[in-house]
Amino acid sequence: MPRTNLSSPLASTAVSSSSDLPPPGGLCAIHQPNLFPRLSTLAKLFAADYWIVLDDVQFTRRDYQHRALLAALGDRRRQWLSIPTHLPQGQPTRIKDALIVDLVRSRRRTESMLRQYYASSPHWPAFDQALAPVLERFSTGKTAAVAEASTRILLDLLGWNGQILRSSQLAARPGRSQRLADLAAVTGARSYLCGTGGMTYLDTCLFSACGVTVMPFRIPTAGVWVSGRQVSAVLALMSIGPQSLADALRTAAAQTFAQPVACRPTA
Template sequence: MCAIHQPNLFPRLSTLAKLYAADRWIVLGDVRSARRDDQHRARLAALDESARQQWLTLPTHLPDGRRTLISQARLADPGRSRRTAGLLIRQCYGRSRHWAAVREVLEAVLHEFEATDRVSDVARASTVALLTASGWSGEVLDGSAIPTREGRSERLADLAAAPRSTRYLCGTGGRRYLDTKAFDARGIQVLSFRTPAATGDPLWRWARQTSSLWAISGLGPTAFGGSGGSINAHKSSSTIHGRVIAASRRTESSDRSRPTRHLNKIVLRAQSQTPFVASLNHSGLVDVVPFDADYHCADTRSRGWIRLHT
């Protein structure tokens, strides 16, 4: 399963969750850059008061104005941007008990400032660093290296088909314009993704507004990238809301390279009373079998999400 998304600077939790849920992130960098997008900026929430927020903005030069592609945007002053990013993130999250994890993400990005003046490279490095901190082990591909057709939906379908993905994970924004016929022609199933709604959990309250750095700082990387949590992903028609009704343990397989080695098995039953099995493997991820229905797999025992292997 793949997700296609532009590189964002320290992306929002909703964006990071979508990428984390996929096995493959195809970076979309050959589309026009926009000042209101998040390649060059991130909204940082205060550690002790998430409603108090401020922008981290990297001054950016667009060589061709509005026609500039994301991959062509340049940092106006890389050295100044590096200092600003380092100081502001330390100011916001330096007192966190999870600062070591945040610092590791920050250092990876500060290193990128020294290697490039491309905004997209810095944004991509920040996203990869956050995914790595949360335990993601998927694949990152450069979409600009893949030949595609002109239409928006056709381009996305071609990108998804290039690495032979059989499922495409689409966010709420893409759903507004996506023509699934382009994917049907390629034999690719389109799945919708959305974060949990109407929840009092602070992890998700600002998921669509603020950077994932707050989640790592306040709750730790394992809070949303570990073995517990919830993921809200479904197909185009309806959603199944699952709940744990039984659990068992099983002997580990000797093959540590296989993602289907089960440590725990939980049986989920949908509102439609159709049962399906979700198995927790050695990586703390979840395999759902069979995958023949829409799903919403939620675990209320933890603040994070469960990644679903498909």
């Protein structure tokens, strides 16, 4: 698929060179950097050939960009792990510009809570070793850097071989659906994986105009998936281990690719 030439005004003007882009014809997921993301989010990214980190949209405090709901092994305890975040430009601050408050304390609390909840798991040592790059990213002072790293290590532990790009380095026009369609098209995607939340607002005709099909991504509701839309995927990883979780994610991905969505404009 040829890279789309976007003639309208761009929201992001820094464009990656063609050598940085994935091979054309892949499956694309676009999602904000989430701190130790929910299983539903991780499954969508795992199913994709590449993940475009949506880092140049407005930071949302009540979302998952700086927090994760941890659930304990073997009981009903749940607790938010949050990175205190300062928005230098106030509410309009973009995700990539959000700053961590109290770097040392935030790093210590992140490590401590994860250890408290999951050190009893037989899969903890591998996760603990993989956690080092996440903790190191606190030194950047950027909440998004830590969140992206936390997702990356989960994907790595599951054996994902995809590529990570960032929306701030790609050309896209403004508009909720238009931005996503342009990001998928400019990276040469053949299909865009869309979660159930996105399907409620997405103008799929904009994707069709770019030659990109929209694939609704749905997860199962039983077994390890029961709390997959609420709690961090770390619970599933620590419960059944990387290999079994990767198998479950592959099965979920295979079941979701059957029905591309036809052109459906929003009202």
